[in-house]
Amino acid sequence: MGNQQIVQKLWNLCNVLRDDGITYHQYVTELTYLLFLKMMKETDNEGSIPEEYRWDSLINIHGLELKTHYQKLLIDLGNENNDVISQIYTNAQTNIDEPKNLEKIVRSIDALDWYSAKEEGLGDLYEGLLEKNASETKSGAGQYFTPRVLIDLMVKLAKPQAGERCNDPAAGTFGFMIAADRYVREQTDDYFDLGEKEAEFQKKQAFTGVELVKETHRLALMNAMLHNIQGEIVLGDTLSEMGKNLKNFDVILTNPPFGTKRGGERPTRDDLTFATTNKQFNFLQHIYKSLKPDGKARASVVVPDDILFKKDGNGVEIREDLMNKCNLHTILRLPNGIFYAPGVKTNVLFFTREVTDRENTKDVWVYDLRTNMQSFGKRSPLTEKHFENFITAYESKDRESIKDDRFNVFTREEIQKKDNSLDIGLIADDSLAAYDDLPDPIDSAEEAIAKLNQAVGLLNEVVIELREVEGEKVATKPIKVSSNE
Template sequence: MGNQDIVQKLWNLCNVLRDDGITYHQYVTELTYLLFLKMMKETEQEEKIPEKYRWDSLQKLHGIELKTHYQKLLIDLGQQESDTLKQIYVNAQTNIDEPKNLEKIIRSIDNLDWYSAKEEGLGDLYEGLLEKNASETKSGAGQYFTPRPLIDAIVKTVDPQPGEKCNDPAAGTFGFMIAADRHIREKTDDYFDLGQLEAEFQTKKAFTGVELVKDTHRLALMNAMLHDIQGDIRLGDTLSEMGKGLKGYDVIMTNPPFGTKQGGERPTRDDFTFTTTNKQLNFLQHIYRSLKADGKARAAVVLPDNVLFEDGTGEKIRKDLMDKCNLHTILRLPTGIFYAQGVKTNVLFFTRGKSDVENTKNVWVYDMRTNMDKFGKRTPLREKHFNDFQTAYFSDNRENVSDKRWNLFTLEEIKKKNNSLDIGLIADESLEAYDNLPDPIESAEETIDKLEEAIGLLNEVVSELKEVKNNKPENTEETKVGVSGVMKYD
């Protein structure tokens, strides 16, 4: 059994909890509490956990006694001296009401093929679970999950190096930093090519981040731990006072949350030159200000279209960005790659200058949006879709790249457009007539998703009916099964 099969089995257990009213996101958080204990046993690290709360303690109990023990476990582990335990279990509470459901999940987790999971990598298993959660539109988890192919393409383009301090100020589940760690490990024979101090820096200090949402922060900690990353992942708001101390980074890669600050209030930081309620513009200010001013520190940031053309403060921030940094490349991303359909996004690639003025001379733009495939659950984004962009990006002579999607804009041209960066999209009149029509592929995909969900629920009913039938006491007469799926015995 491979990790993909294990992820599907774990995901199917969510149906067990549907009667408890548990959401997909709550379920993944609940799984994190249990998987941490199981994985500590499988990796022989249980000494970090008090003996009475280790995985085997959950297998010895049943019914209300199990639930009571589990509730106490969550509270006590959140108060341990161990930073890892405290951060993963702080304020933890279970959403499972029925003890039988808790017991079923524990038994199911224990019966998985953990030998195969360890062979393929427990970190990859957990990432697969997070990706599954994000792909479920009902979970709302896509807000903190950036598609793996996009992350990998950005990391390959930015090319973080050993010894560099990397940060994600809107870390989500820590996907960018985990991909950066993987990228450097592949280039250094899993850090064996580095000296002891250099290797220790990579695992303990190289990768850091900040996450605002408590449950998401918990997932990030678990994800980092399973990938042997011990860097500082803070729970907090980068746009608050705590963000003022986040600076001096060599590499920043991030996908900040979209929208305005809740209630329309300004960020609580007093060190921003330009004040706005637009969270992406504030994150953009934070990012280019927190890079080392050494002419080498660089960033890649996923931002929605409005950041490229917003007037007023938006224009001032873009001008400040192009002064302090060399904004050398913009990648116009296709629609449909995020789980919120219709979101139009871009990746800005820039390098911090040694001075604070006139660092941007020209901006290269690659259009991956016009006449691209319609991406969705049935036609997922793959890393191969970025091949042409990366060929142009890494070309020794960008001017000689014969790709109509690849175009150069001078700073003078951009200034004439009031510093608007809404540039580089290829005109295609054939698409205009269909812009306001629903995508038939997306509509069909949504219908298929609903049918698959219904089939999954029916399969669960059949499984439960079979279980009841197999455990039917002798000398009873089976009545007919009604449409509701209820079976009685007299």
């Protein structure tokens, strides 16, 4: 049984809990509590878990006794001295009311083909479960889950290297950092090409993040652990005072949350140059300020369309500051429908933090992967193939030589004339081509009025003739249609 089949079996267990009123997201959290114990057993890492709370303690009891034991297990593991265990189980509580449902899930998890799961990778299995949760629109998880194909693209173009510090200030389930770790492992023979200290750095310090939402933070910890990443994942708010200590990173990969902070509250940190209630603008400021100013540190950031053109919230000044401090060399206009949150139009900004803070962006190249593209969604997902031409254009040493109508360049002077608006680069929409040859609407209206007047004149003549035939010679006031009426 492959991981996809296991994920589907685990997901189908959610049906067992419907009568308990459990949501998809609560179910994934509940699975995390149980899968942690099972996976620790399968990987021979149960030593850090008190013996009375290991996996086998759940399969040897039944009914109400099982539920009571499970509730105590959650509380006590949340108070363990072990950082990973305590963070995963902090304030943990079960949403399963029926003991028979809990027993059904425990027995079903125990019966899965864990040998095959280990062969394919327990981390990949868990990521598959998170992706399944995000794709279910009822779960609401799509708001923090970035499609893996987009994550992989951004990582591939950022090219994180061994020894570099990578960070995601809005970590979600830690997908960007897991993909970055996977990329570096592929370049270094799973870190065997590195020295002992370098390999230790990669596992414990290279990949870090911050996540605001407690339940999502729990999922991120589990995800990182299953991928053998021990870098710090802070439970906190990047836009608070703690965010001031996040700096000097070599690579930042992120998809910050959309919207305003806490209904309009300004960020609590005082080191952002431009104060605004817009989360995206604040994250953008944080990102380019937290990059190492060495001319090599780089970021790839997902932003919604309005960040490209919005004037309020100091939008004009923040975009100008970004282009001064960094070389904003590329914008990718993403197609519609690739995020599970419908109707969101997004882009990826690619920029490098330079040594100086003035006039570092000379030209901005924009690739339009939105216009004249097919409709994407759950049934027609975006794939690697859709990015092939963009990757070719992005990686070209001579971008001027690229013959691709979707790829266009704009000078800093052109952008400044538009109030630093970056809402640029969208090509002509072929779906509107059918309307290109239509006549001027005013001309069409005047022509229609003239024909109506002519028709009314003819009708008046017919009416007069008919009355004459009937011997009723009555003066008739002609009807007229005026273009002014």
